[in-house]
Amino acid sequence: MQGLDALFRPTSIAVIGASHRDDGAGKLVMKNLLAGNFSGPIMPVNPKYQAVAGVMAYPDIQSLPRIPDLAIICTPAGKNPGIIDQLGRKGCKAAIILAAGTSSEQREQMKASAREHKMRLLGPNSMGVIMPHLGLNVSFAPFPAKPGRIAFVSQSAAVCATILDWARHNDIGFSHFISLGDACDIDFAQLLDYLARDRHTSAILLYMDAVQDARGFMSAARTASRNKAVLVVKSGKTRIGAQLGHLHTGGNVGMDAAYDAAIRRAGMLRVRDTHDLFAAVETLNHAQSLRGERLVILTNGGGPAIMAIDTLLARGGKLASLSETTKTALDKVLPPSWSHTNPIDIVGDAPVERYTDSLKVLLDSEDFDAILIMHAPSAVVSSTRVAKEIIHVIGEHPRARRFNILTNWSGETSVFEARRCFTDAGIPTYRTPESAASAFMHLVEYRRNQKQLMEIPESISDMPSDSETVKLLIKEALDQGISQLDTHEVSRLMAAYGLHTLPTWIASDATEAAHIAEQIGYPVAVKLRSPDIVHKSDVSGVVLNLRSAAEVAQAADAILDRVRQTYPGARIHGLMVQRMARRAGSQELHIAMRSDPVFGPVILLGDGGIDWEGEEQAAVALLPLNMTLARYLVIHALKSGKVRANRSQQSLDMEAICRVLTKVSHLIINHPEITRLDIHPLLATGKELIALDVSMQLHPFEGDGQARLAIRPYPKEWEEPAQLKDGSSILLRPILPEDEPAHKEFVSHVSDEDRYKRFFADVVIGHEELAHMTQIDYDREMAFVAVAEDGNILGVVRAMSDPDNVDAEFAVLVRSDLKGVGLGRLLMEKIIRYAHIRGLNTLSGITMPSNRGMITLARKLGFKVKVQLEDGIAELKLSFNREEEQ
Numbered sequence: 001m002q003g004l005d006a007l008f009r010p011t012s013i014a015v016i017g018a019s020h021r022d023d024g025a026g027k028l029v030m031k032n033l034l035a036g037n038f039s040g041p042i043m044p045v046n047p048k049y050q051a052v053a054g055v056m057a058y059p060d061i062q063s064l065p066r067i068p069d070l071a072i073i074c075t076p077a078g079k080n081p082g083i084i085d086q087l088g089r090k091g092c093k094a095a096i097i098l099a100a101g102t103s104s105e106q107r108e109q110m111k112a113s114a115r116e117h118k119m120r121l122l123g124p125n126s127m128g129v130i131m132p133h134l135g136l137n138v139s140f141a142p143f144p145a146k147p148g149r150i151a152f153v154s155q156s157a158a159v160c161a162t163i164l165d166w167a168r169h170n171d172i173g174f175s176h177f178i179s180l181g182d183a184c185d186i187d188f189a190q191l192l193d194y195l196a197r198d199r200h201t202s203a204i205l206l207y208m209d210a211v212q213d214a215r216g217f218m219s220a221a222r223t224a225s226r227n228k229a230v231l232v233v234k235s236g237k238t239r240i241g242a243q244l245g246h247l248h249t250g251g252n253v254g255m256d257a258a259y260d261a262a263i264r265r266a267g268m269l270r271v272r273d274t275h276d277l278f279a280a281v282e283t284l285n286h287a288q289s290l291r292g293e294r295l296v297i298l299t300n301g302g303g304p305a306i307m308a309i310d311t312l313l314a315r316g317g318k319l320a321s322l323s324e325t326t327k328t329a330l331d332k333v334l335p336p337s338w339s340h341t342n343p344i345d346i347v348g349d350a351p352v353e354r355y356t357d358s359l360k361v362l363l364d365s366e367d368f369d370a371i372l373i374m375h376a377p378s379a380v381v382s383s384t385r386v387a388k389e390i391i392h393v394i395g396e397h398p399r400a401r402r403f404n405i406l407t408n409w410s411g412e413t414s415v416f417e418a419r420r421c422f423t424d425a426g427i428p429t430y431r432t433p434e435s436a437a438s439a440f441m442h443l444v445e446y447r448r449n450q451k452q453l454m455e456i457p458e459s460i461s462d463m464p465s466d467s468e469t470v471k472l473l474i475k476e477a478l479d480q481g482i483s484q485l486d487t488h489e490v491s492r493l494m495a496a497y498g499l500h501t502l503p504t505w506i507a508s509d510a511t512e513a514a515h516i517a518e519q520i521g522y523p524v525a526v527k528l529r530s531p532d533i534v535h536k537s538d539v540s541g542v543v544l545n546l547r548s549a550a551e552v553a554q555a556a557d558a559i560l561d562r563v564r565q566t567y568p569g570a571r572i573h574g575l576m577v578q579r580m581a582r583r584a585g586s587q588e589l590h591i592a593m594r595s596d597p598v599f600g601p602v603i604l605l606g607d608g609g610i611d612w613e614g615e616e617q618a619a620v621a622l623l624p625l626n627m628t629l630a631r632y633l634v635i636h637a638l639k640s641g642k643v644r645a646n647r648s649q650q651s652l653d654m655e656a657i658c659r660v661l662t663k664v665s666h667l668i669i670n671h672p673e674i675t676r677l678d679i680h681p682l683l684a685t686g687k688e689l690i691a692l693d694v695s696m697q698l699h700p701f702e703g704d705g706q707a708r709l710a711i712r713p714y715p716k717e718w719e720e721p722a723q724l725k726d727g728s729s730i731l732l733r734p735i736l737p738e739d740e741p742a743h744k745e746f747v748s749h750v751s752d753e754d755r756y757k758r759f760f761a762d763v764v765i766g767h768e769e770l771a772h773m774t775q776i777d778y779d780r781e782m783a784f785v786a787v788a789e790d791g792n793i794l795g796v797v798r799a800m801s802d803p804d805n806v807d808a809e810f811a812v813l814v815r816s817d818l819k820g821v822g823l824g825r826l827l828m829e830k831i832i833r834y835a836h837i838r839g840l841n842t843l844s845g846i847t848m849p850s851n852r853g854m855i856t857l858a859r860k861l862g863f864k865v866k867v868q869l870e871d872g873i874a875e876l877k878l879s880f881n882r883e884e885e886q
Contacts, residue, residue, distance in 0.1 A: 003120035006093035010069035017074035018044030018052040026074035028140040037135025067091040077102040081109035088117025097123035107184040126181030127157035148173020154207035175200040189216035193803040196224035203229040203284040214710035221266035230268040254598030257620035267453045269446040279435040290443040292369030294320035297343035299374035304433040305343035311437035320368035333357035370404035387418035391425045408436035454771040466496035484531035485696040501691045510556035514549040516577045523580040532570040535611040587649045588681035599710040608681030624713040625665035630658035672705035712778040724821040735783040737775040746793035751816040797827035844877040
């Protein structure tokens with residue numbers, strides 16, 4: 001987190017380009033700075049003035065009496081590269097660049113200077129930063145921000161101004177308000193890492209146009225979302241919108257569906273639009289973990305309740321069912337005309353008592369997890385009085401904290417005071433029924449994404465992957481100048497990963513096609529082979545159910561004629577002939593891989609039978625996939641209608657399709673030469689899945705194949721056999737998410753004393769803790785397990801690096817019944833090699849002074865040991881930096 005303290009906790013600030021001009025950012029920045037509680041020196045720099053806003057000014061950067069921690073640069077874009085260099089030479093640690101219109105060349109110049117001087121940059125095109133809890137406003141924002149628990153980060157200065165205005169009106173506060181701008185240095189990843197550790201922040205809201213460093217973003221996002229709610233508003237849902245976003249921030253134009261998949265995969269939540277954005281801020285402002293998904297609605301009007309329910313169900317929400325006990329209790333406090341179902345309509349003339357009595361019944365019930373209280377203005381009762389009495393009931397009822405309670409007082413003037421009362425009481429309140437239901441679904445969807453992070457993947461012991469054969473086949477094709485492969489050419493390649501293709505024969509003309517058909521038997525299909533025609537449907541290049549030699553010959557001639565007429569310059573590599581697969585009750589799927597410019601290879605799943613025009617017709621997932629992640633992709637495809645089934649089709653076999661998706665994931669990860677893949681269609685008949693048509697594009701690849709992935713896959717290269725002192729063989733390998741059951745069993749073989757030495761507490765390690773230990777981010781963390789021949793875990797060592805990959809903490813634990821066989825030393829030597837190769841500066845850990853075995857081993861391995869008896873710890877530190885060692 002190098003340099004970010006200077007940005008967020010500066011002790012001195014320079015304002016470059018401070019001025020008296022009413023239309024200048026320099027004047028507003030000075031005004032905002034002086035209006036706060038910043039106690040350090042503020043140093044305006046402008047050769048035209050002796051003072052700005054009553055503060056002594058300096059003619060240039062060199063004249064500053066002290067080195068500023070932070071500089072805010074209010075000058076035109078053309079001057080800024082030189083200013084950054086001057087600030088760097090002065091020793092400034094961080095700068096905020098306000099100017100828009102910065103060219104790519106100017107950005108690179110500023111980045112180079114900042115790197116040279118170890119200086120951090122926010123912007124350009126930034127509005128600045130506001131830290132209300134410090135009383136610090138280093139921005140040209142038109143409005144101040146109140147203190148609160150939400151951190152807001154936006155690439156758009158205009159969105160920042162809009163949110164600030166809305167928040168001021170709705171009494172919403174922030175821990176940090178950060179205008180990211182074009183992110184030439186500091187980006188979303190660094191800010192997420194910082195905010196995830198900030199004690200003033202309980203939730204994070206991002207507005208983004210584009211991500212530049214996908215790997216860094218995914219690592220930081222996953223870490224942050226495990227500790228705090230992270231919500232994302234992503235613009236550029238359409239192709240044109242994404243292209244405009246590229247012009248706005250300079251980021252790559254990626255698939256919107258890939259962003260969607262990335263946000264879900266990291267455990268964050270995407271909110272859809274500005275309306276959702278405001279609702280999300282209101283929800284986050286009163287952040288409370290969700291107890292469950294069952295919602296009950298209490299309302300004085302049926303129409304608004306139906307609007308809320310439509311939104312709830314459209315987004316996959318659940319309405320609670322009322323038990324007979326609850327209905328009987330409500331009968332005692334409501335008139336006979338009440339709805340007797342959920343939503344609970346207490347009728348438009350409901351007095352205050354009808355609300356409060358009904359709410360008390362609901363708070364005594366176990367039928368639901370959340371309550372939405374709705375009110376439409378009524379002539380018979382004061383909206384404000386109803387609100388105040390409800391707040392009183394919630395405050396006094398002993399069970400109220402068990403529920404998520406949301407409110408919707410519809411209208412404007414007559415209900416404004418009531419909504420203010422709810423805000424002051426810390427109860428979420430919304431202007432419309434739809435926004436209230438959407439806000440509840442924010443909590444539900446976030447909970448589902450978090451649950452997905454913690455799910456144990458199914459282990460597949462028989463997953464085939466003959467990667468050496470595939471490497472050879474790909475090399476042969478590329479050596480021959482072949483970059484486009486079809487079904488006939490990829491069958492061996494697919495088979496090496498357990499993916500089945502329909503047997504295919506190649507014919508050069510209609511006569512040969514008819515002859516092949518006679519040999520293999522009818523009915524058959526004839527398909528065009530042309531590297532220049534991506535979609536065979538463009539020329540009706542597939543003809544099915546041919547039942548005679550004459551039909552085959554006629555179909556083949558017709559295909560070739562259509563190609564000559566429509567694409568006269570297209571290369572024709574003959575025709576494919578296949579025996580027709582059994583299709584009764586089957587479903588056609590389309591599985592594809594595309595290379596997204598932001599997130600790298602992604603897998604798409606949708607209906608077969610049509611050629612997709614874009615990712616809008618498919619569900620998308622980031623690589624790598626395991627069985628659990630593949631299942632979520634299938635569920636997402638079904639729920640979103642990207643895969644549809646009809647009554648004549650068998651239900652999809654979830655395990656079978658997930659196995660295929662996982663195998664495709666392994667194929668793509670292991671072979672970076674594959675740049676595009678289409679399995680279309682994949683015929684699914686129960687457990688039998690067979691690829692009828694496959695198209696694959698290849699391109700030579702050099703370098704680290706894993707670097708193109710947004711998520712680092714399992715590092716198989718770190719697998720290593722080893723032997724213990726007693727002669728038994730073990731495997732040292734990185735931990736897998738599938739290891740959770742074995743890890744749980746391993747912990748049961750560790751004594752209470754050893755567990756206390758490892759965790760410094762008497763801990764009970766449950767599912768959530770085990771999920772964190774086994775589902776790790778290999779880009780920042782490593783855990784090696786020692787696995788016996790029977791599959792049992794005998795020991796584990798792990799190291800977690802800081803986000804800058806400079807230092808790492810380690811911890812090691814072995815089974816208590818396996819001491820003295822050399823296992824601890826093997827594990828420690830393994831993690832030391834890993835840290836050295838990763839380029840870390842230091843590897844450190846702590847243990848108890850009484851843990852003599854660990855301390856002795858650490859000294860033998862080169863660690864410096866510092867015992868602090870007053871704190872009850874022993875610090876262990878190994879340096880890989882030779883200069884530091886000297």
